[in-house]
Amino acid sequence: MSLKRIIQFIASAITLGNYPAIWQGGIYQGPLKRGCVPILNCWGCPLSLFSCPIGALQHFFNLHLIPFYIAGFFGAVGTVVGRMACGWLCPFGLFQDLLYKFKTFKMGLPKFFSYMKYGVLIIVAGIIAWISGEPWFCKLCPAGIIEAGIPLVLADKTGDIRALVGWLFWIKMAILVLIINFSIFIKRFFCRAFCPVGAIYSVFNGFSMFRMMIDKDKCIECDSCKAVCPMNVPIHHKPHHIDCIRCLDCVKKCPTKAISYEAR
Template sequence: MANRITRIRFWVQLGAAFLFNSYLAVFWNGQKIYTGVLKQVSFPVLNCYASPSAIFSCPAGSLQHFSAIRAFPYYIVSIFFLTGATVGRFFCGWACPFGFFQDILKRFARKRVALPKFLSYSKYLFLIGLVLIIPFVTGDPWFCRLCPQGTLEGGLPQVILHPEIRAMIGFLFSLKLIILSVLIVVSIFVPRFFCRFVCPIGAGLALFNKVSILQLRVQRSLCNNCGQCRRICPTDLAIYENETDQDCVRCLACTFCPAVKVGTIFESTRFEKPEQIVGSGRDA
């Protein structure tokens, strides 16, 4: 069951990555990026506006733009609210191209490295500091300038496709390459590192994980804390420890277990919690 869900999710993620970057005409019509009407639309995923074939805008970039011009981003806030209130971080698990990229990197890992849970709150600092406050003060979108997804999808393809841009390469682009390279290495050992510790879009959606309509429910009487859910989780979570964890991307892989099911916020979670089993997944 877990493998079936994982396979389905892989193809959905691949399809979403292609959909968000489906303006293929850019590779032969001389344009640097797509600038059509769809660029006014944002989806709650990290997909760079400057990617040559991107057809939608990035909500993180849009937030910075509105912060820089000191206007309230009603449209972007509405996207976060409607998405978060209904499905939480579901888009992170099923549709985000950069999340998909990190899931692929995880396949090369021989061993996972666990980081302290409290560090996951750092993504809120990136949201508040780098996406909102710094653009408000400086007028510059510094998160976009340093974003590894921007380098992967935007910077590198633009440099490859347009030789005239290469003469403009300087310190900032070199720094962006270093950030991307470090992230790639770290993400092999720390599953979805960017999603859990950096992503401002994930931070915005994570605020709703505890109250979204879509929820995961653990029937405590059936759970023996074996830890298998954690071993297959893309964000290294044991769902029986916290059903509404901020880092849960609702990938549904853990629903292979009879103790875990897809539910709603309206369902009770007051099940009897079993005794901790020695050698459980907490030590995995």
């Protein structure tokens, strides 16, 4: 198992570390929930110890407030490492990585899908949240249904939660099923097409403190880096690509050691 995969599992175990909820039920609401992790993480997950930055962003929008704290949080993380948190820390990213390991035919993703995540961020998590006063991205988030919706329904001993299950739950289930199916055939489908967290961090990829570097004198244009990339990024042509999650798989794979990750 690679170092990256080990760190992904450890990060997921910490982020979703409220293990007493397995036998006690309920949602952790202690002091750790006041802080966000730099990744997609459902607040309502019984195992979740921290808040989700997109959920917090929408909370401020619901109150018609400018989220300076959340903007500063994203800015601090993005300015230092760009989109690296997506590649090393995100449980839902790990979930998609594992789904893609299924031995079946694989598909590419049309380029325009990469821009849809900005629409999700601006329209769903931004404008609609501001106008409606409801966190609509959270209501539809596939990570939320797998981390919170399904576990809460299955763990419901009284039947109160199951009695509340309605059309929105089944819409979320349908979205999750679609994401799971596409993620088997397409590398990190949700991350590339719909994730608003990735949309924010991608803006910083071009000027973050740590970034991908290509030695053009060593590069032999073999495309080994693109073949191993979980985001299908042609890193040898676009080292600051918006979809690069700095997983460093390409650094390990490059036969001529032309790729590096270093501070400017």
